[in-house]
Amino acid sequence: MTEIIGILGGGQLGRMLSVAAAQLGIKTHIYEPAANPPAQDVAAKVFTAAYDNNEALKEFANSVDVITYEFENIPAKTLEILEKITPVLPEKIALATSQDRAVEKRFLQKLGLSVAPFAEVNSLKDLNAAFAAFGTSAILKTRRFGYDGKGQVKITAPGQTEDAFISLNGAPAILEGFVDFEREISVIAARNKHGKVSCFDPGENIHRDGILYSTTVPANLSHTMETDAILLAARILNALDYVGVMGVELFVTKGGLVVNEIAPRVHNSGHWTQDACLIDQFQQHIRAICGWPLGDGMRHSNATMVNLIGEDVSHLNKNDGTGIHLYGKKDIKPGRKMGHYNRISPKTA
Amino acid sequence: MTEIIGILGGGQLGRMLSVAAAQLGIKTHIYEPAANPPAQDVAAKVFTAAYDNNEALKEFANSVDVITYEFENIPAKTLEILEKITPVLPEKIALATSQDRAVEKRFLQKLGLSVAPFAEVNSLKDLNAAFAAFGTSAILKTRRFGYDGKGQVKITAPGQTEDAFISLNGAPAILEGFVDFEREISVIAARNKHGKVSCFDPGENIHRDGILYSTTVPANLSHTMETDAILLAARILNALDYVGVMGVELFVTKGGLVVNEIAPRVHNSGHWTQDACLIDQFQQHIRAICGWPLGDGMRHSNATMVNLIGEDVSHLNKNDGTGIHLYGKKDIKPGRKMGHYNRISPKTA
Numbered sequence: 166m167t168e169i170i171g172i173l174g175g176g177q178l179g180r181m182l183s184v185a186a187a188q189l190g191i192k193t194h195i196y197e198p199a200a201n202p203p204a205q206d207v208a209a210k211v212f213t214a215a216y217d218n219n220e221a222l223k224e225f226a227n228s229v230d231v232i233t234y235e236f237e238n239i240p241a242k243t244l245e246i247l248e249k250i251t252p253v254l255p256e257k258i259a260l261a262t263s264q265d266r267a268v269e270k271r272f273l274q275k276l277g278l279s280v281a282p283f284a285e286v287n288s289l290k291d292l293n294a295a296f297a298a299f300g301t302s303a304i305l306k307t308r309r310f311g312y313d314g315k316g317q318v319k320i321t322a323p324g325q326t327e328d329a330f331i332s333l334n335g336a337p338a339i340l341e342g343f344v345d346f347e348r349e350i351s352v353i354a355a356r357n358k359h360g361k362v363s364c365f366d367p368g369e370n371i372h373r374d375g376i377l378y379s380t381t382v383p384a385n386l387s388h389t390m391e392t393d394a395i396l397l398a399a400r401i402l403n404a405l406d407y408v409g410v411m412g413v414e415l416f417v418t419k420g421g422l423v424v425n426e427i428a429p430r431v432h433n434s435g436h437w438t439q440d441a442c443l444i445d446q447f448q449q450h451i452r453a454i455c456g457w458p459l460g461d462g463m464r465h466s467n468a469t470m471v472n473l474i475g476e477d478v479s480h481l482n483k484n485d486g487t488g489i490h491l492y493g494k495k496d497i498k499p500g501r502k503m504g505h506y507n508r509i510s511p512k513t514a
Numbered sequence: 515m516t517e518i519i520g521i522l523g524g525g526q527l528g529r530m531l532s533v534a535a536a537q538l539g540i541k542t543h544i545y546e547p548a549a550n551p552p553a554q555d556v557a558a559k560v561f562t563a564a565y566d567n568n569e570a571l572k573e574f575a576n577s578v579d580v581i582t583y584e585f586e587n588i589p590a591k592t593l594e595i596l597e598k599i600t601p602v603l604p605e606k607i608a609l610a611t612s613q614d615r616a617v618e619k620r621f622l623q624k625l626g627l628s629v630a631p632f633a634e635v636n637s638l639k640d641l642n643a644a645f646a647a648f649g650t651s652a653i654l655k656t657r658r659f660g661y662d663g664k665g666q667v668k669i670t671a672p673g674q675t676e677d678a679f680i681s682l683n684g685a686p687a688i689l690e691g692f693v694d695f696e697r698e699i700s701v702i703a704a705r706n707k708h709g710k711v712s713c714f715d716p717g718e719n720i721h722r723d724g725i726l727y728s729t730t731v732p733a734n735l736s737h738t739m740e741t742d743a744i745l746l747a748a749r750i751l752n753a754l755d756y757v758g759v760m761g762v763e764l765f766v767t768k769g770g771l772v773v774n775e776i777a778p779r780v781h782n783s784g785h786w787t788q789d790a791c792l793i794d795q796f797q798q799h800i801r802a803i804c805g806w807p808l809g810d811g812m813r814h815s816n817a818t819m820v821n822l823i824g825e826d827v828s829h830l831n832k833n834d835g836t837g838i839h840l841y842g843k844k845d846i847k848p849g850r851k852m853g854h855y856n857r858i859s860p861k862t863a
Contacts, residue, residue: 184533187556190840190853206558207536440792443837443858458833465815465858484807488792491539504539509792509814512860 167455169194171229171251173243175202175211177492177502178235178431181439183207185447191455196225203492216243226250233409233454237263237429238310254454255409259429262405266308266339269427276404278397279423281416282342289330295340296326302343305329307336317375344423346416350384353435354398355410355449355459362399363449363459365442367391368470370414370434376500380434381469382441383514386417393422401427410435410450433472433502440488440507441468466509478503516804518543520578520600522592524551524560526841526851527584527780530788532556534796540804545574552841565592575599582758582803586612586778587659603803604758608778611754615657615688618776625753627746628772630765631691638679644689645675651692654678656685666724693772695765699733702784703747704759704798704808711748712798712808714791716740717819719763719783725849729783730818731790732863735766742771750776759784759799782821782851789837789856790817815858827852 170186172179175197183193183204192209195202198216205211210228214221222243226232232253237260244257262272270280284295286305296303307316316336318329349372353365369384370377386394398413401424412432414425435446444452444460452459473481475497481504483489491504519535521528524546532542532553541558544551547565554560559577563570571592575581581602586609593606611621619629633644635654645652656665665685667678698721702714718733719726735743747762750773761781763774784795793801793809801808822830824846830853832838840853 180536184536184556187529187533187842188839190842192555192842206541207533207556209555443789443835443856452832461835463835465860483801486792486810486812490537493536493539493541507792511814 167191167230169209169229170451170454171196171225171232172204172208172235173197173216173232173239174235175199175204175208176235177203177494177504179204180207180492181436181447181490182233182235182431182450185445186451189448189451189455189457191451194225194229196222201495203494206493216240219246222246223250231454233430233450234260235430255405255407255411255429259405259407259411263427263429264309266306266341266426267337268308270339272404273401273424273427276400278400279421281344281423281425283339286330286333286338286340289327292326292330292338292340293323296320296323299340299342304341304343305333305338306341307333307338309336315375344416344418344425346418346423348385348417349425350386350394350415350417351380351432351434352394352398352413352415353410353432353438353446353449354395354402354413355446355453355462356399356402356407357453357459358408358456360403361459362402363462364395364398365435365438365446365462366464367394367415368434368437374500376474376502377433377472378474379469379471380437382437382464382467390417390422397422397424405429409453410446433505434470436490436505437468437470437507438464439490441466441509464512466512468507468509470505470507472502473504473506475499475501475503481506516540516579518558518578519800519803520545520574520581520596521553521557521584522546522565522581522588523584524548524553524557525584526552526843526853528553529556529841530785530796530839531582531584531780531799534794535800538797538800538804538806540800543574543578545571550844552843555842565589568595571595572599580803582779582799583609584779604754604756604760604778608754608756608760612776612778613658615655615690615775616686617657619688621753622750622773622776625749627749628770630693630772630774632688635679635682635687635689638676641675641679641687641689642672645669645672648689648691653690653692654682654687655690656682656687658685664724693765693767693774695767695772697734697766698774699735699743699764699766700729700781700783701743701747701762701764702759702781702787702795702798703744703751703762704795704802704811705748705751705756706802706808707757707805709752710808711751712811713744713747714784714787714795714811715813716743716764717783717786723849725823725851726782726821727823728818728820729786731786731813731816739766739771746771746773754778758802759795782854783819785839785854786817786819786856787813788839790815790858813861815861817856817858819854819856821851822853822855824848824850824852830855 302321368380412428438445487506651670717729761777787794
């Protein structure tokens with residue numbers, strides 16, 4: 166029986182995973198290089214150490230029954246050390262796949278899923294050739310370590326390729342063509358070690374400045390497309406023999422669903438589940454990695470989640486009838502996720 | 515602005531208050547004499563010290579912005595020391611009233627509310643006289659420190675009074691007549707410092723062996739009686755100039771509502787709010803004591819809460835579609851509250 170879960174990363178996702186674990190009677194230990202992480206207020210123990218501190222990693226691994234993570238950029242060596250002592254879930258194949266945009270897209274294509282047109286870029290020559298082939302504007306993205314729009318440059322004319330390439334600082338990249346989409350949705354899917362998959366209803370996402378602004382459920386989707394989205398998510402989780410919760414971002418296009426990206430962890434676009442589902446994405450993830458049966462993703466309400474980014478949190482209306490979730494971060498910075506709120510209404514579909 | 519809340523008592527109510535505070539971005543410090551209390555896994559700091567340890571009390575009070583409690587039997591001297599340093603909410607009048615069954619009943623009578631017939635018992639002579647006056651079976655209850663059926667003896671014949679009196683060990687008591695009730699309900703009510711009152715819908719309680727077994731919402735009540743219950747609860751909170759959440763237990767009788775008892779804290783019969791309301795009783799209490807606006811008690815679903823007592827927790831069905839709440843207690847003991855679960859269904863009324 167799992168009594169203590171180790172979590173790599175002490176940000177808001179680690180914090181909300183800790184709370185979910187506590188609700189299920191389970192303690193958490195947090196491993197985080199930065200001091201005073203948001204998760205520390207609700208964790209039984211915090212390890213403050215770098216991801217290459219082998220002694221600290223071993224002590225951490227020995228102190229817990231299972232290890233999970235709140236972000237995907239965990240160094241391969243860190244994982245290797247931890248895994249020798251304690252199981253890490255989701256397993257490293259999911260991390261290896263999602264850490265690299267090129268690997269991820271090839272994996273998805275192999276499953277028969279559509280992705281945005283892309284080309285690998287290892288030189289300016291690659292970039293010029295790819296841009297010429299797309300024949301229109303495109304986005305240059307580093308293959309690794311990108312999130313919330315970081316590591317991305319938009320290119321709209323051939324003359325911009327050189328500056329864009331230099332901005333990469335030599336990082337391997339891809340050039341990604343634009344997808345003509347009607348809307349973006351995401352499916353929060355869970356799978357346990359017995360292969361049982363459970364999905365929450367797809368949510369419709371709105372981004373601002375490359376950062377998720379809101380998610381609304383139900384998404385404006387045909388029944389067929391909703392089913393497609395769920396089957397497609399399940400195919401991805403099954404292919405990775407995945408254990409835990411995954412966020413699958415999809416573009417809705419005239420030609421069907423195109424996979425934007427996958428995140429092998431609880432996901433910002435699943436925060437609506439906290440107030441609109443009996444078992445939310447955080448509890449679902451804890452259930453999966455602890456070998457509990459999964460919940461069925463049952464939703465009792467419609468919901469809209471809105472992120473509180475930077476100064477948004479100073480203008481939060483606490484009298485607005487919404488479910489408020491704050492991350493306990495002291496310093497307000499532009500672009501920093503400070504919290505979110507969920508507005509719910511009676512379920513319509 | 516409240517950044518840190520101090521909580522007296524580290525049991526499951528303290529634990530769930532800590533989680534609610536964390537959801538609202540607020541830290542908690544727990545003060546608890548016993549080692550390894552359930553709340554410690556989700557608190558920023560734990561003070562392990564006795565309630566008469568003045569130094570520890572002062573250090574605790576100085577470390578927080580406001581103090582609250584998860585149980586009502588806090589020594590008056592403890593409160594006195596804390597209050598000089600940091601506000602304690604709900605204020606001591608509520609504690610003084612609810613700590614003593616005789617004081618509580620007289621307070622309720624003064625408000626024009628019905629209570630069970632009772633007589634103070636300070637001697638065997640008092641007891642015999644009271645039992646003769648009631649003329650039927652009755653319950654001898656210590657005035658202070660009773661919970662979950664503790665400190666209570668049923669008397670069904672005059673010959674039992676002497677043994678019952680001896681069992682008190684000299685503690686002041688009351689003899690309470692039985693109330694012929696159809697059902698028992700409770701109202702979880704909140705009030706903030708501006709005098710705004712908000713109540714959750716009344717829940718219907720079932721007890722087993724003197725311990726709450728389940729609470730179901732909506733209760734089987736006429737609309738008039740539901741309104742009566744809410745108005746009556748508001749009258750109690752207003753009379754005490756109360757700030758925080760209170761549990762008000764009521765008997766439903768042919769002649770109307772009779773107040774059983776009040777608890778100046780979050781209450782077991784309000785645990786259903788965790789999964790059937792956007793803002794639950796724990797968040798509501800945190801909001802009240804931190805000076806936030808109250809939520810409106812909005813309920814999105816019907817619910818039944820079932821306590822997991824002692825070995826119940828070993829037989830918990832994790833695959834049952836319920837919202838599970840475990841308290842992280844290691845040792846299972848008969849009568850010990852180990853957790854609870856909530857089953858929800860679409861709202862009908």
